Amino acid sequence: MKRIAVDIGGTFTDCFVCWDEQFIQTKSLTTHHNLALGFNDALDQTCEILALDRRDLLKSVDSVRYATTLGTNALIERKGPRVGVLITTGFESTIPISRGRGYGDGLPDEQARDMSRAKRPDPIVPISRIRSVKQRMDYRGKVLMDLDEDDVREKLKELVDTGVQAIVVTLINSVENPDHELRIQEIFEEEFPSSMLGAIPMVLSHQVVGRKGEYVRSSSAIIDAFLHSTMYFAMSALEQNLRENGYTRPMLLVHNSGGMAQLNSTDALKTLHSGPVAGIHAAGQLSLQGDIQNIVCGDMGGTSFDIGLITDGGTKHYDFNPVVDRWRVTLPMVHLVTLGAGGGSIASYDAIFNTVRVGPKSAGSDPGPACYDRGGMHPTVTDADLILGYLDAENYANGAIPLNIRRSYQALEDICDEMDIPEVEAALLIKSMADSEMAAGLVRELNGGGYKASEFVFLAYGGNGPLHCCGIAEKAGIKKILAPPYSSVFSACGGAGLDQMHIHEKNVSLGFYNKHTQALYSDYLAFNTLVESLEAKGCADLLRQGFKKEDIQYTLELDMRYGIQKMEVSIALENRRLNKPHEVLAAIEYMNADFGKRYGKEIVSPESGVWVSTVRVVSRVDLGTVRFSDLRPPVNRIAPPAPSGYRECHFNGVKVATKTPIYGANALALGVEILGPAIVNPGETTYLVEPGWKYVAAAQGAVWFIQE
Structure with a gap:
């Protein structure tokens, strides 16, 4: 297996290269003006090792996989084209009204609870760029009013005159019958050929998502159109860079569904949060192969802290109507919570509470933390870590970024003056606030799923995960931490093990048990025909990308609910076809078991009716994965090697500086046990063992932190 996986984050570009049985991890600063430069830098470090x-390297690998936060950042910063919308007459206010309470989506909990004062997000498409067209379909896709083509031509001209750079067509019930959306696209190409206007993209909502829900479908298509140009030009530049360096295969993009596809088979919307999702995929593989149950993932990079859950033998949690920034969309996305807390998070004085506030703003990679000595003036979490003695100024990120501690002290001056405290005390406060915020995020996520923090292992990765994991876990009430193999580039490692995958789904209303007629579902032909059509779409996607039909695997999933409940659960059926009553009953039993496990057995109520709301087919080709060993703490322990040196470090709860031993890569030998406080710095990351914690080295360079 020879492949390259890249995770382009807000601060660092992580590169993970599989070279037969050798695995190489490298990092470089993300070059936002040209992502290819950061990629080339990370790749050149790999070339030097090999x-x-x-x-020669690019000619030899079977694939190059990219995960990126480019789309996420563009959405946050509102950097995108002017988007116009065509919608069915009478529904012009669907988008600005959202769903009544929709303006609460994406707000912090404390603000969402007080929505009377909540501020609506600035619209991506203002009312002035929304036009309606005369047509109407009913909920079954039957034409009630033919498309008025003259009206369409007039409205298209109006939108073009307003200077739109992308157009979204989102007609009512178009997922049941897309004919009118497709005809509008034909009319647009007739009226405005590419020779006249260049390439104004037109996004059809039924092609972005296959489920009903007019607002969420519209918002999904709008975000896809808003990100289309940014992603297209950036990814095209990356692909061109690969071509110039001898790589001839298609470039692959990681999807937030936990799979990947070629650039020409990827919607921009599917790339949002793709980097952290790749890390959660790797965590799922680690759980299965490493025999570790119940994992809460914490990916602490330079810009953000991303949280995910792995339960029941590698099961990932999905959101089927996730919130992206401030908008709810409708696509299957691996469940993820993102906090604005990372190594580059900026600390500021909070005058109201006379303390410091950390994040959500980040110094990013340019200029970066003050200690990077690249012009950054604001204090960050990394600056605090350097002042507290945790980081080696000459060997940070394998020595690629020399740190200037004098700049860190200067950046903290304003906070110290406002609070009248020394720099070390301010740095301890910054670390404590950052750890508390991340711990609170973990606890909210676990409590929301009905789980206890003490029953989970905290999987800490990302460039800063092993550095802050003890402080986070202690505040969250977690007793065991695992820093996985390749922890500093773990999300890129996840990208190296992804399958090529496509998900196709369809909204339905199928009564698997109708309480009024007391009958089981029996229209097997209609059900099987629908499943076959979804499989055909997935098959076509993968055949187009060069795979053989016999290599494609399918999974059938049903979103199910009880007649009196709003909560839905997604179950996977072993048989992808229904032919007999006992197969319908088996699906109901699967639902009962999953629903009872999630929400409590006392509210399992199939007698109230069982309904299927969505049929989903996952089509994939297994391309192999990075294998993990048994990563449980080894039984036989050995004494640590001699320290390479000592540093004066400061810890919360310890009044004076502590002489702390420093260990190198030899402390990663299997079974090495170290009592905190201690620092292990093999080069690519820093493991901080805080007082009261024990360090145990496991297989493949993984590290356990166990509270004594």
Whole structure:
């Protein structure tokens, strides 16, 4: 297996290269003006290790996989084209009204609870760029009013005159019958051929998502159109860079569904949060292969802290109507919570509470934390870590970024003056606030799923995960932490093990048990025909990308609910076809078991009716994965090697500086046990063992932190 996986984050570009049985991890600063430069830098570090030329390396690998936060950042910063919308007459206010309470989506909990004062997000598409067209379909896709083509031509001209750079067509019930949306696209190409206007993209809502829900479908298509140009030009530049360096295969993009596809088979919307999702995928593989149950993932990078859950033997949790920034969309996305807390998070004085506030603003990679000595003036979490003695100024990120501690002290001056405290005390406060915020995020996520923090292992990764994990876990009430193999580039490692995958779904209303007629579902032909059509779409996607039909695997999932409940659960059926009553009953039993486990057995109520709301087919090709060993703490322990040196470090709860031993890569040998406080710095990341914690080295360079 020879492949390259890249995770382009807000601060660092992580690169993970599989070279047969050798795995290489490298990092470089993200070059936002040209992502290819950061990628080339990380790849050149790999080439130096393998003693290869860049072209020779790229010619030899079977795939290059990209995960990126580019779309996420563009949405947050509102950097995108002017988008116009065509919608069915009478529904012009669907988008600005959202869903009544929709303006509460994406707000912090304390603000969402007080929505009377909540501020609506600035619209991506203002009312002035929304036009209606005369047509109407009913809920079954039957034409009630033919498309008025003259009206369409007039409205298209109006939108073009307003200067739109992308157009979304989102007609009512178009997922049941897309004919009118497709005809509008034909009319647009007739009226405005590419020779006249260049390439104004037109996004059809039924092609972005296959489920009903007019507002969420519209918002999904709008975000996809808003990100289309940004993603297209950035990814095209990356692909061109690969071509110039001798790589001839299609570039692959990681999807937030936990799979990946070629650039020409990827919607921009599917790339949002793709980097952290790749890390959660790797955590799922680790759970299965490493025999570790119940994991809460914490990916602490330079810009954000991303949280995910792995339960029941590698099961990932999905959101089927996730919130992206301030908008609810409708696509299957691996469940993820993102906090604005990372190594580059900026600390500021909070005058109201006379303390410091950390994040959500980040110094990013340019200029970066003050200690990077690249022009950053604001204090960050990384600056606090350097002042507290945790970081080696000359060997940070394998020595690629020399740190200037004098700049960190200067950046903290304003906070120290406002609070009248020394720099070390201010740095301890910054670390404590950052750890508390991340711990609170973990606890909210676990409590929301009905789980106890003490029953979970905290999987800490990302460039800063092993550095802050003890402080986070202690505040969250978690007793065991695992820093996985390749922890500093773990999300890129996850990208190296993804399958090519597509998800197709359809809204339905199928009564698997109708309480009024007291009958089981029996229209097997209609059900099987629908499943076959979804499989055909997935098959076509993968055949187009060069795979053989016999290599494609399918999974059938049903979103199910009780007649008196709003909560839905998604179950996977072993048989992808229904032919007999006992198969319908088996699906109901699967639902009962899953529903009872999630919400409590006392509210399992199939007698109230069992309904299927969505049929979903996952089509994939297994491309192999990075294998993890048994990562449980080894039984046999050995004494640590001799420290390479000592540093004066400061810890919360310890009044004076502590002489702390420093260990190198030899402390990663299997079974090494170290009592905190201690620092282990093999080069690519820093493991901080805080007082009261024990460090145990496991297989493959994984590390356990166990509270004494």
